[in-house]
Amino acid sequence: MQNGDWILIDYTARRASDGRVVETTHEAEAKKAGFYDEKITYEPNVVIVGEHTTLPGLEEALITMKVGDNRKVEIEPAKGFGPRDPALVRVISVGEFRRRDIDPKPGMVLDFDGRKGLVRSVTSGRVTVDLNHPLAGERLTYDVKVVESLQDTAKKAQALLSASLQVKGGAAATSASFKDGTLEMTFGEALAKDMSFIIGKTEFVGNVLRLMPEVKLLRVVEEYARKAEGGAKEGHSHAEGHEGHAHSAEGHAHEHEKK
Numbered sequence: 001m002q003n004g005d006w007i008l009i010d011y012t013a014r015r016a017s018d019g020r021v022v023e024t025t026h027e028a029e030a031k032k033a034g035f036y037d038e039k040i041t042y043e044p045n046v047v048i049v050g051e052h053t054t055l056p057g058l059e060e061a062l063i064t065m066k067v068g069d070n071r072k073v074e075i076e077p078a079k080g081f082g083p084r085d086p087a088l089v090r091v092i093s094v095g096e097f098r099r100r101d102i103d104p105k106p107g108m109v110l111d112f113d114g115r116k117g118l119v120r121s122v123t124s125g126r127v128t129v130d131l132n133h134p135l136a137g138e139r140l141t142y143d144v145k146v147v148e149s150l151q152d153t154a155k156k157a158q159a160l161l162s163a164s165l166q167v168k169g170g171a172a173a174t175s176a177s178f179k180d181g182t183l184e185m186t187f188g189e190a191l192a193k194d195m196s197f198i199i200g201k202t203e204f205v206g207n208v209l210r211l212m213p214e215v216k217l218l219r220v221v222e223e224y225a226r227k228a229e230g231g232a233k234e235g236h237s238h239a240e241g242h243e244g245h246a247h248s249a250e251g252h253a254h255e256h257e258k259k
Contacts, residue, residue: 001049001062001063001064001065001066001146002049002050002063003049003050003063004048004049004050005048005049005149006046006047006048006049006149006150006151006156006159007046007047007049007062007067007146007147007148007149007150008044008045008046008047008146008147008148008150008159009025009044009045009047009062009144009145009146009147010025010026010044010045010144010145010147011023011024011025011045011058011142011143011144011145012024012025012026012029012142012143013140013141013142014140014141014142014143015135015138015139015140015141016074016138016139016140016141017138017139019141020033021033021035022135022140024042025042025043025044025045026042027042030042040166041162041166043162044147044148045163046150046156046159046160046162046163047059047062048211049062049063051211055075055079055080055081055140056079056080057073057074057075057076057079057080057140058073058075058142058144060079061073061142061144062144062146065144065146066146067146067147067148067149068145068146069145069146070143070144070145071143071144071145072141072142072143072144073141073142073144074139074140074141075139075140075141075142076139077136077137077138077139080135080138080139080140081133081135081136081137081138081140082133082136082137083136083137084132084136084137085132085136088130088131088132089120089128089129089130089131089132090117090128090129090131091126091127091128091129092126092127092129093125093126093127094122094125094126094127095125096127097127104119104122104127105119105122106119106120106121106122107119110129112129112131115131116131117129117130117131118130118134152178153178153183153212153214153215154176154177154178154183155176156212157176157178157183157185157208157212157215158174158176160204160207160208160211160212161174161176161185161200161204163207164200164201164203164204164207165196165197165200165201165204166200173187173188173189173190173191174186174187174188174191175188178214178215181214181215181216181217182215182216182217182218182219183208183212183215183217183218183219184218184219184220184221185204185218185219185220185221186221186222186223187201187220187221187222187223188223189223189224189225193222193224201220205218205220
């Protein structure tokens with residue numbers, strides 16, 4: 001592999017200290033480890049070599065691999081999720097949580113100004129919150145396989161979308177086409193257009209403009225169906241990504257130049 005290559009990888013990551021599975025692209029492994037989520041699709045993840053889209057230690061190993069290779073990779077904290085920082089363990093008054101209508105309990109994961117924090121303990125009116133990544137300070141072992149090298153622009157876009165929109169059946173409900181510098185993504189009627197979709201779509205658009213220089217214009221089409229009398233759905237299409245609402249890679253770059 002070399003910088004700029006787009007690849008799909010399958011992997012299972014374990015904590016080196018006890019062998020516990022902490023992340024995987026395999027549904028069977030997730031079920032065995034006890035953290036299977038029926039709402040998401042377990043499938044190979046996209047990595048763009050040299051673009052820091054995965055852990056530094058894993059990326060270093062991938063550069064030396066080729067499609068079809070399997071390898072066990074050991075990753076030290078410095079090239080994984082970093083060392084634990086004691087300064088990120090904070091004690092907060094329980095009253096601060098209750099003012100936000102939150103009843104803190106040990107084990108809860110909460111959002112603190114855009115950063116995820118784990119509630120470690122609640123004692124004597126004080127809440128200990130750990131803002132370190134859950135795997136900070138851990139040595140990790142990855143069993144990784146390079147599944148495929150992506151060359152086609154539409155396939156690259158679908159892979160990026162799967163990474164941003166991690167919902168069951170999400171890929172099956174979308175389609176991509178690329179011609180003359182224009183990438184068109186269609187989000188089918190079967191895909192729920194909820195808040196998770198909006199967040200995932202926004203992330204996807206940003207990634208396309210940042211990572212796919214061959215895309216000069218990104219057009220997004222969303223399909224919706226109106227329920228007919230009796231509950232049946234009528235066919236209906238709403239094109240959000242018309243010319244006036246298209247996302248332009250060139251315009252995006254120019255805007256950053258102004259800043």
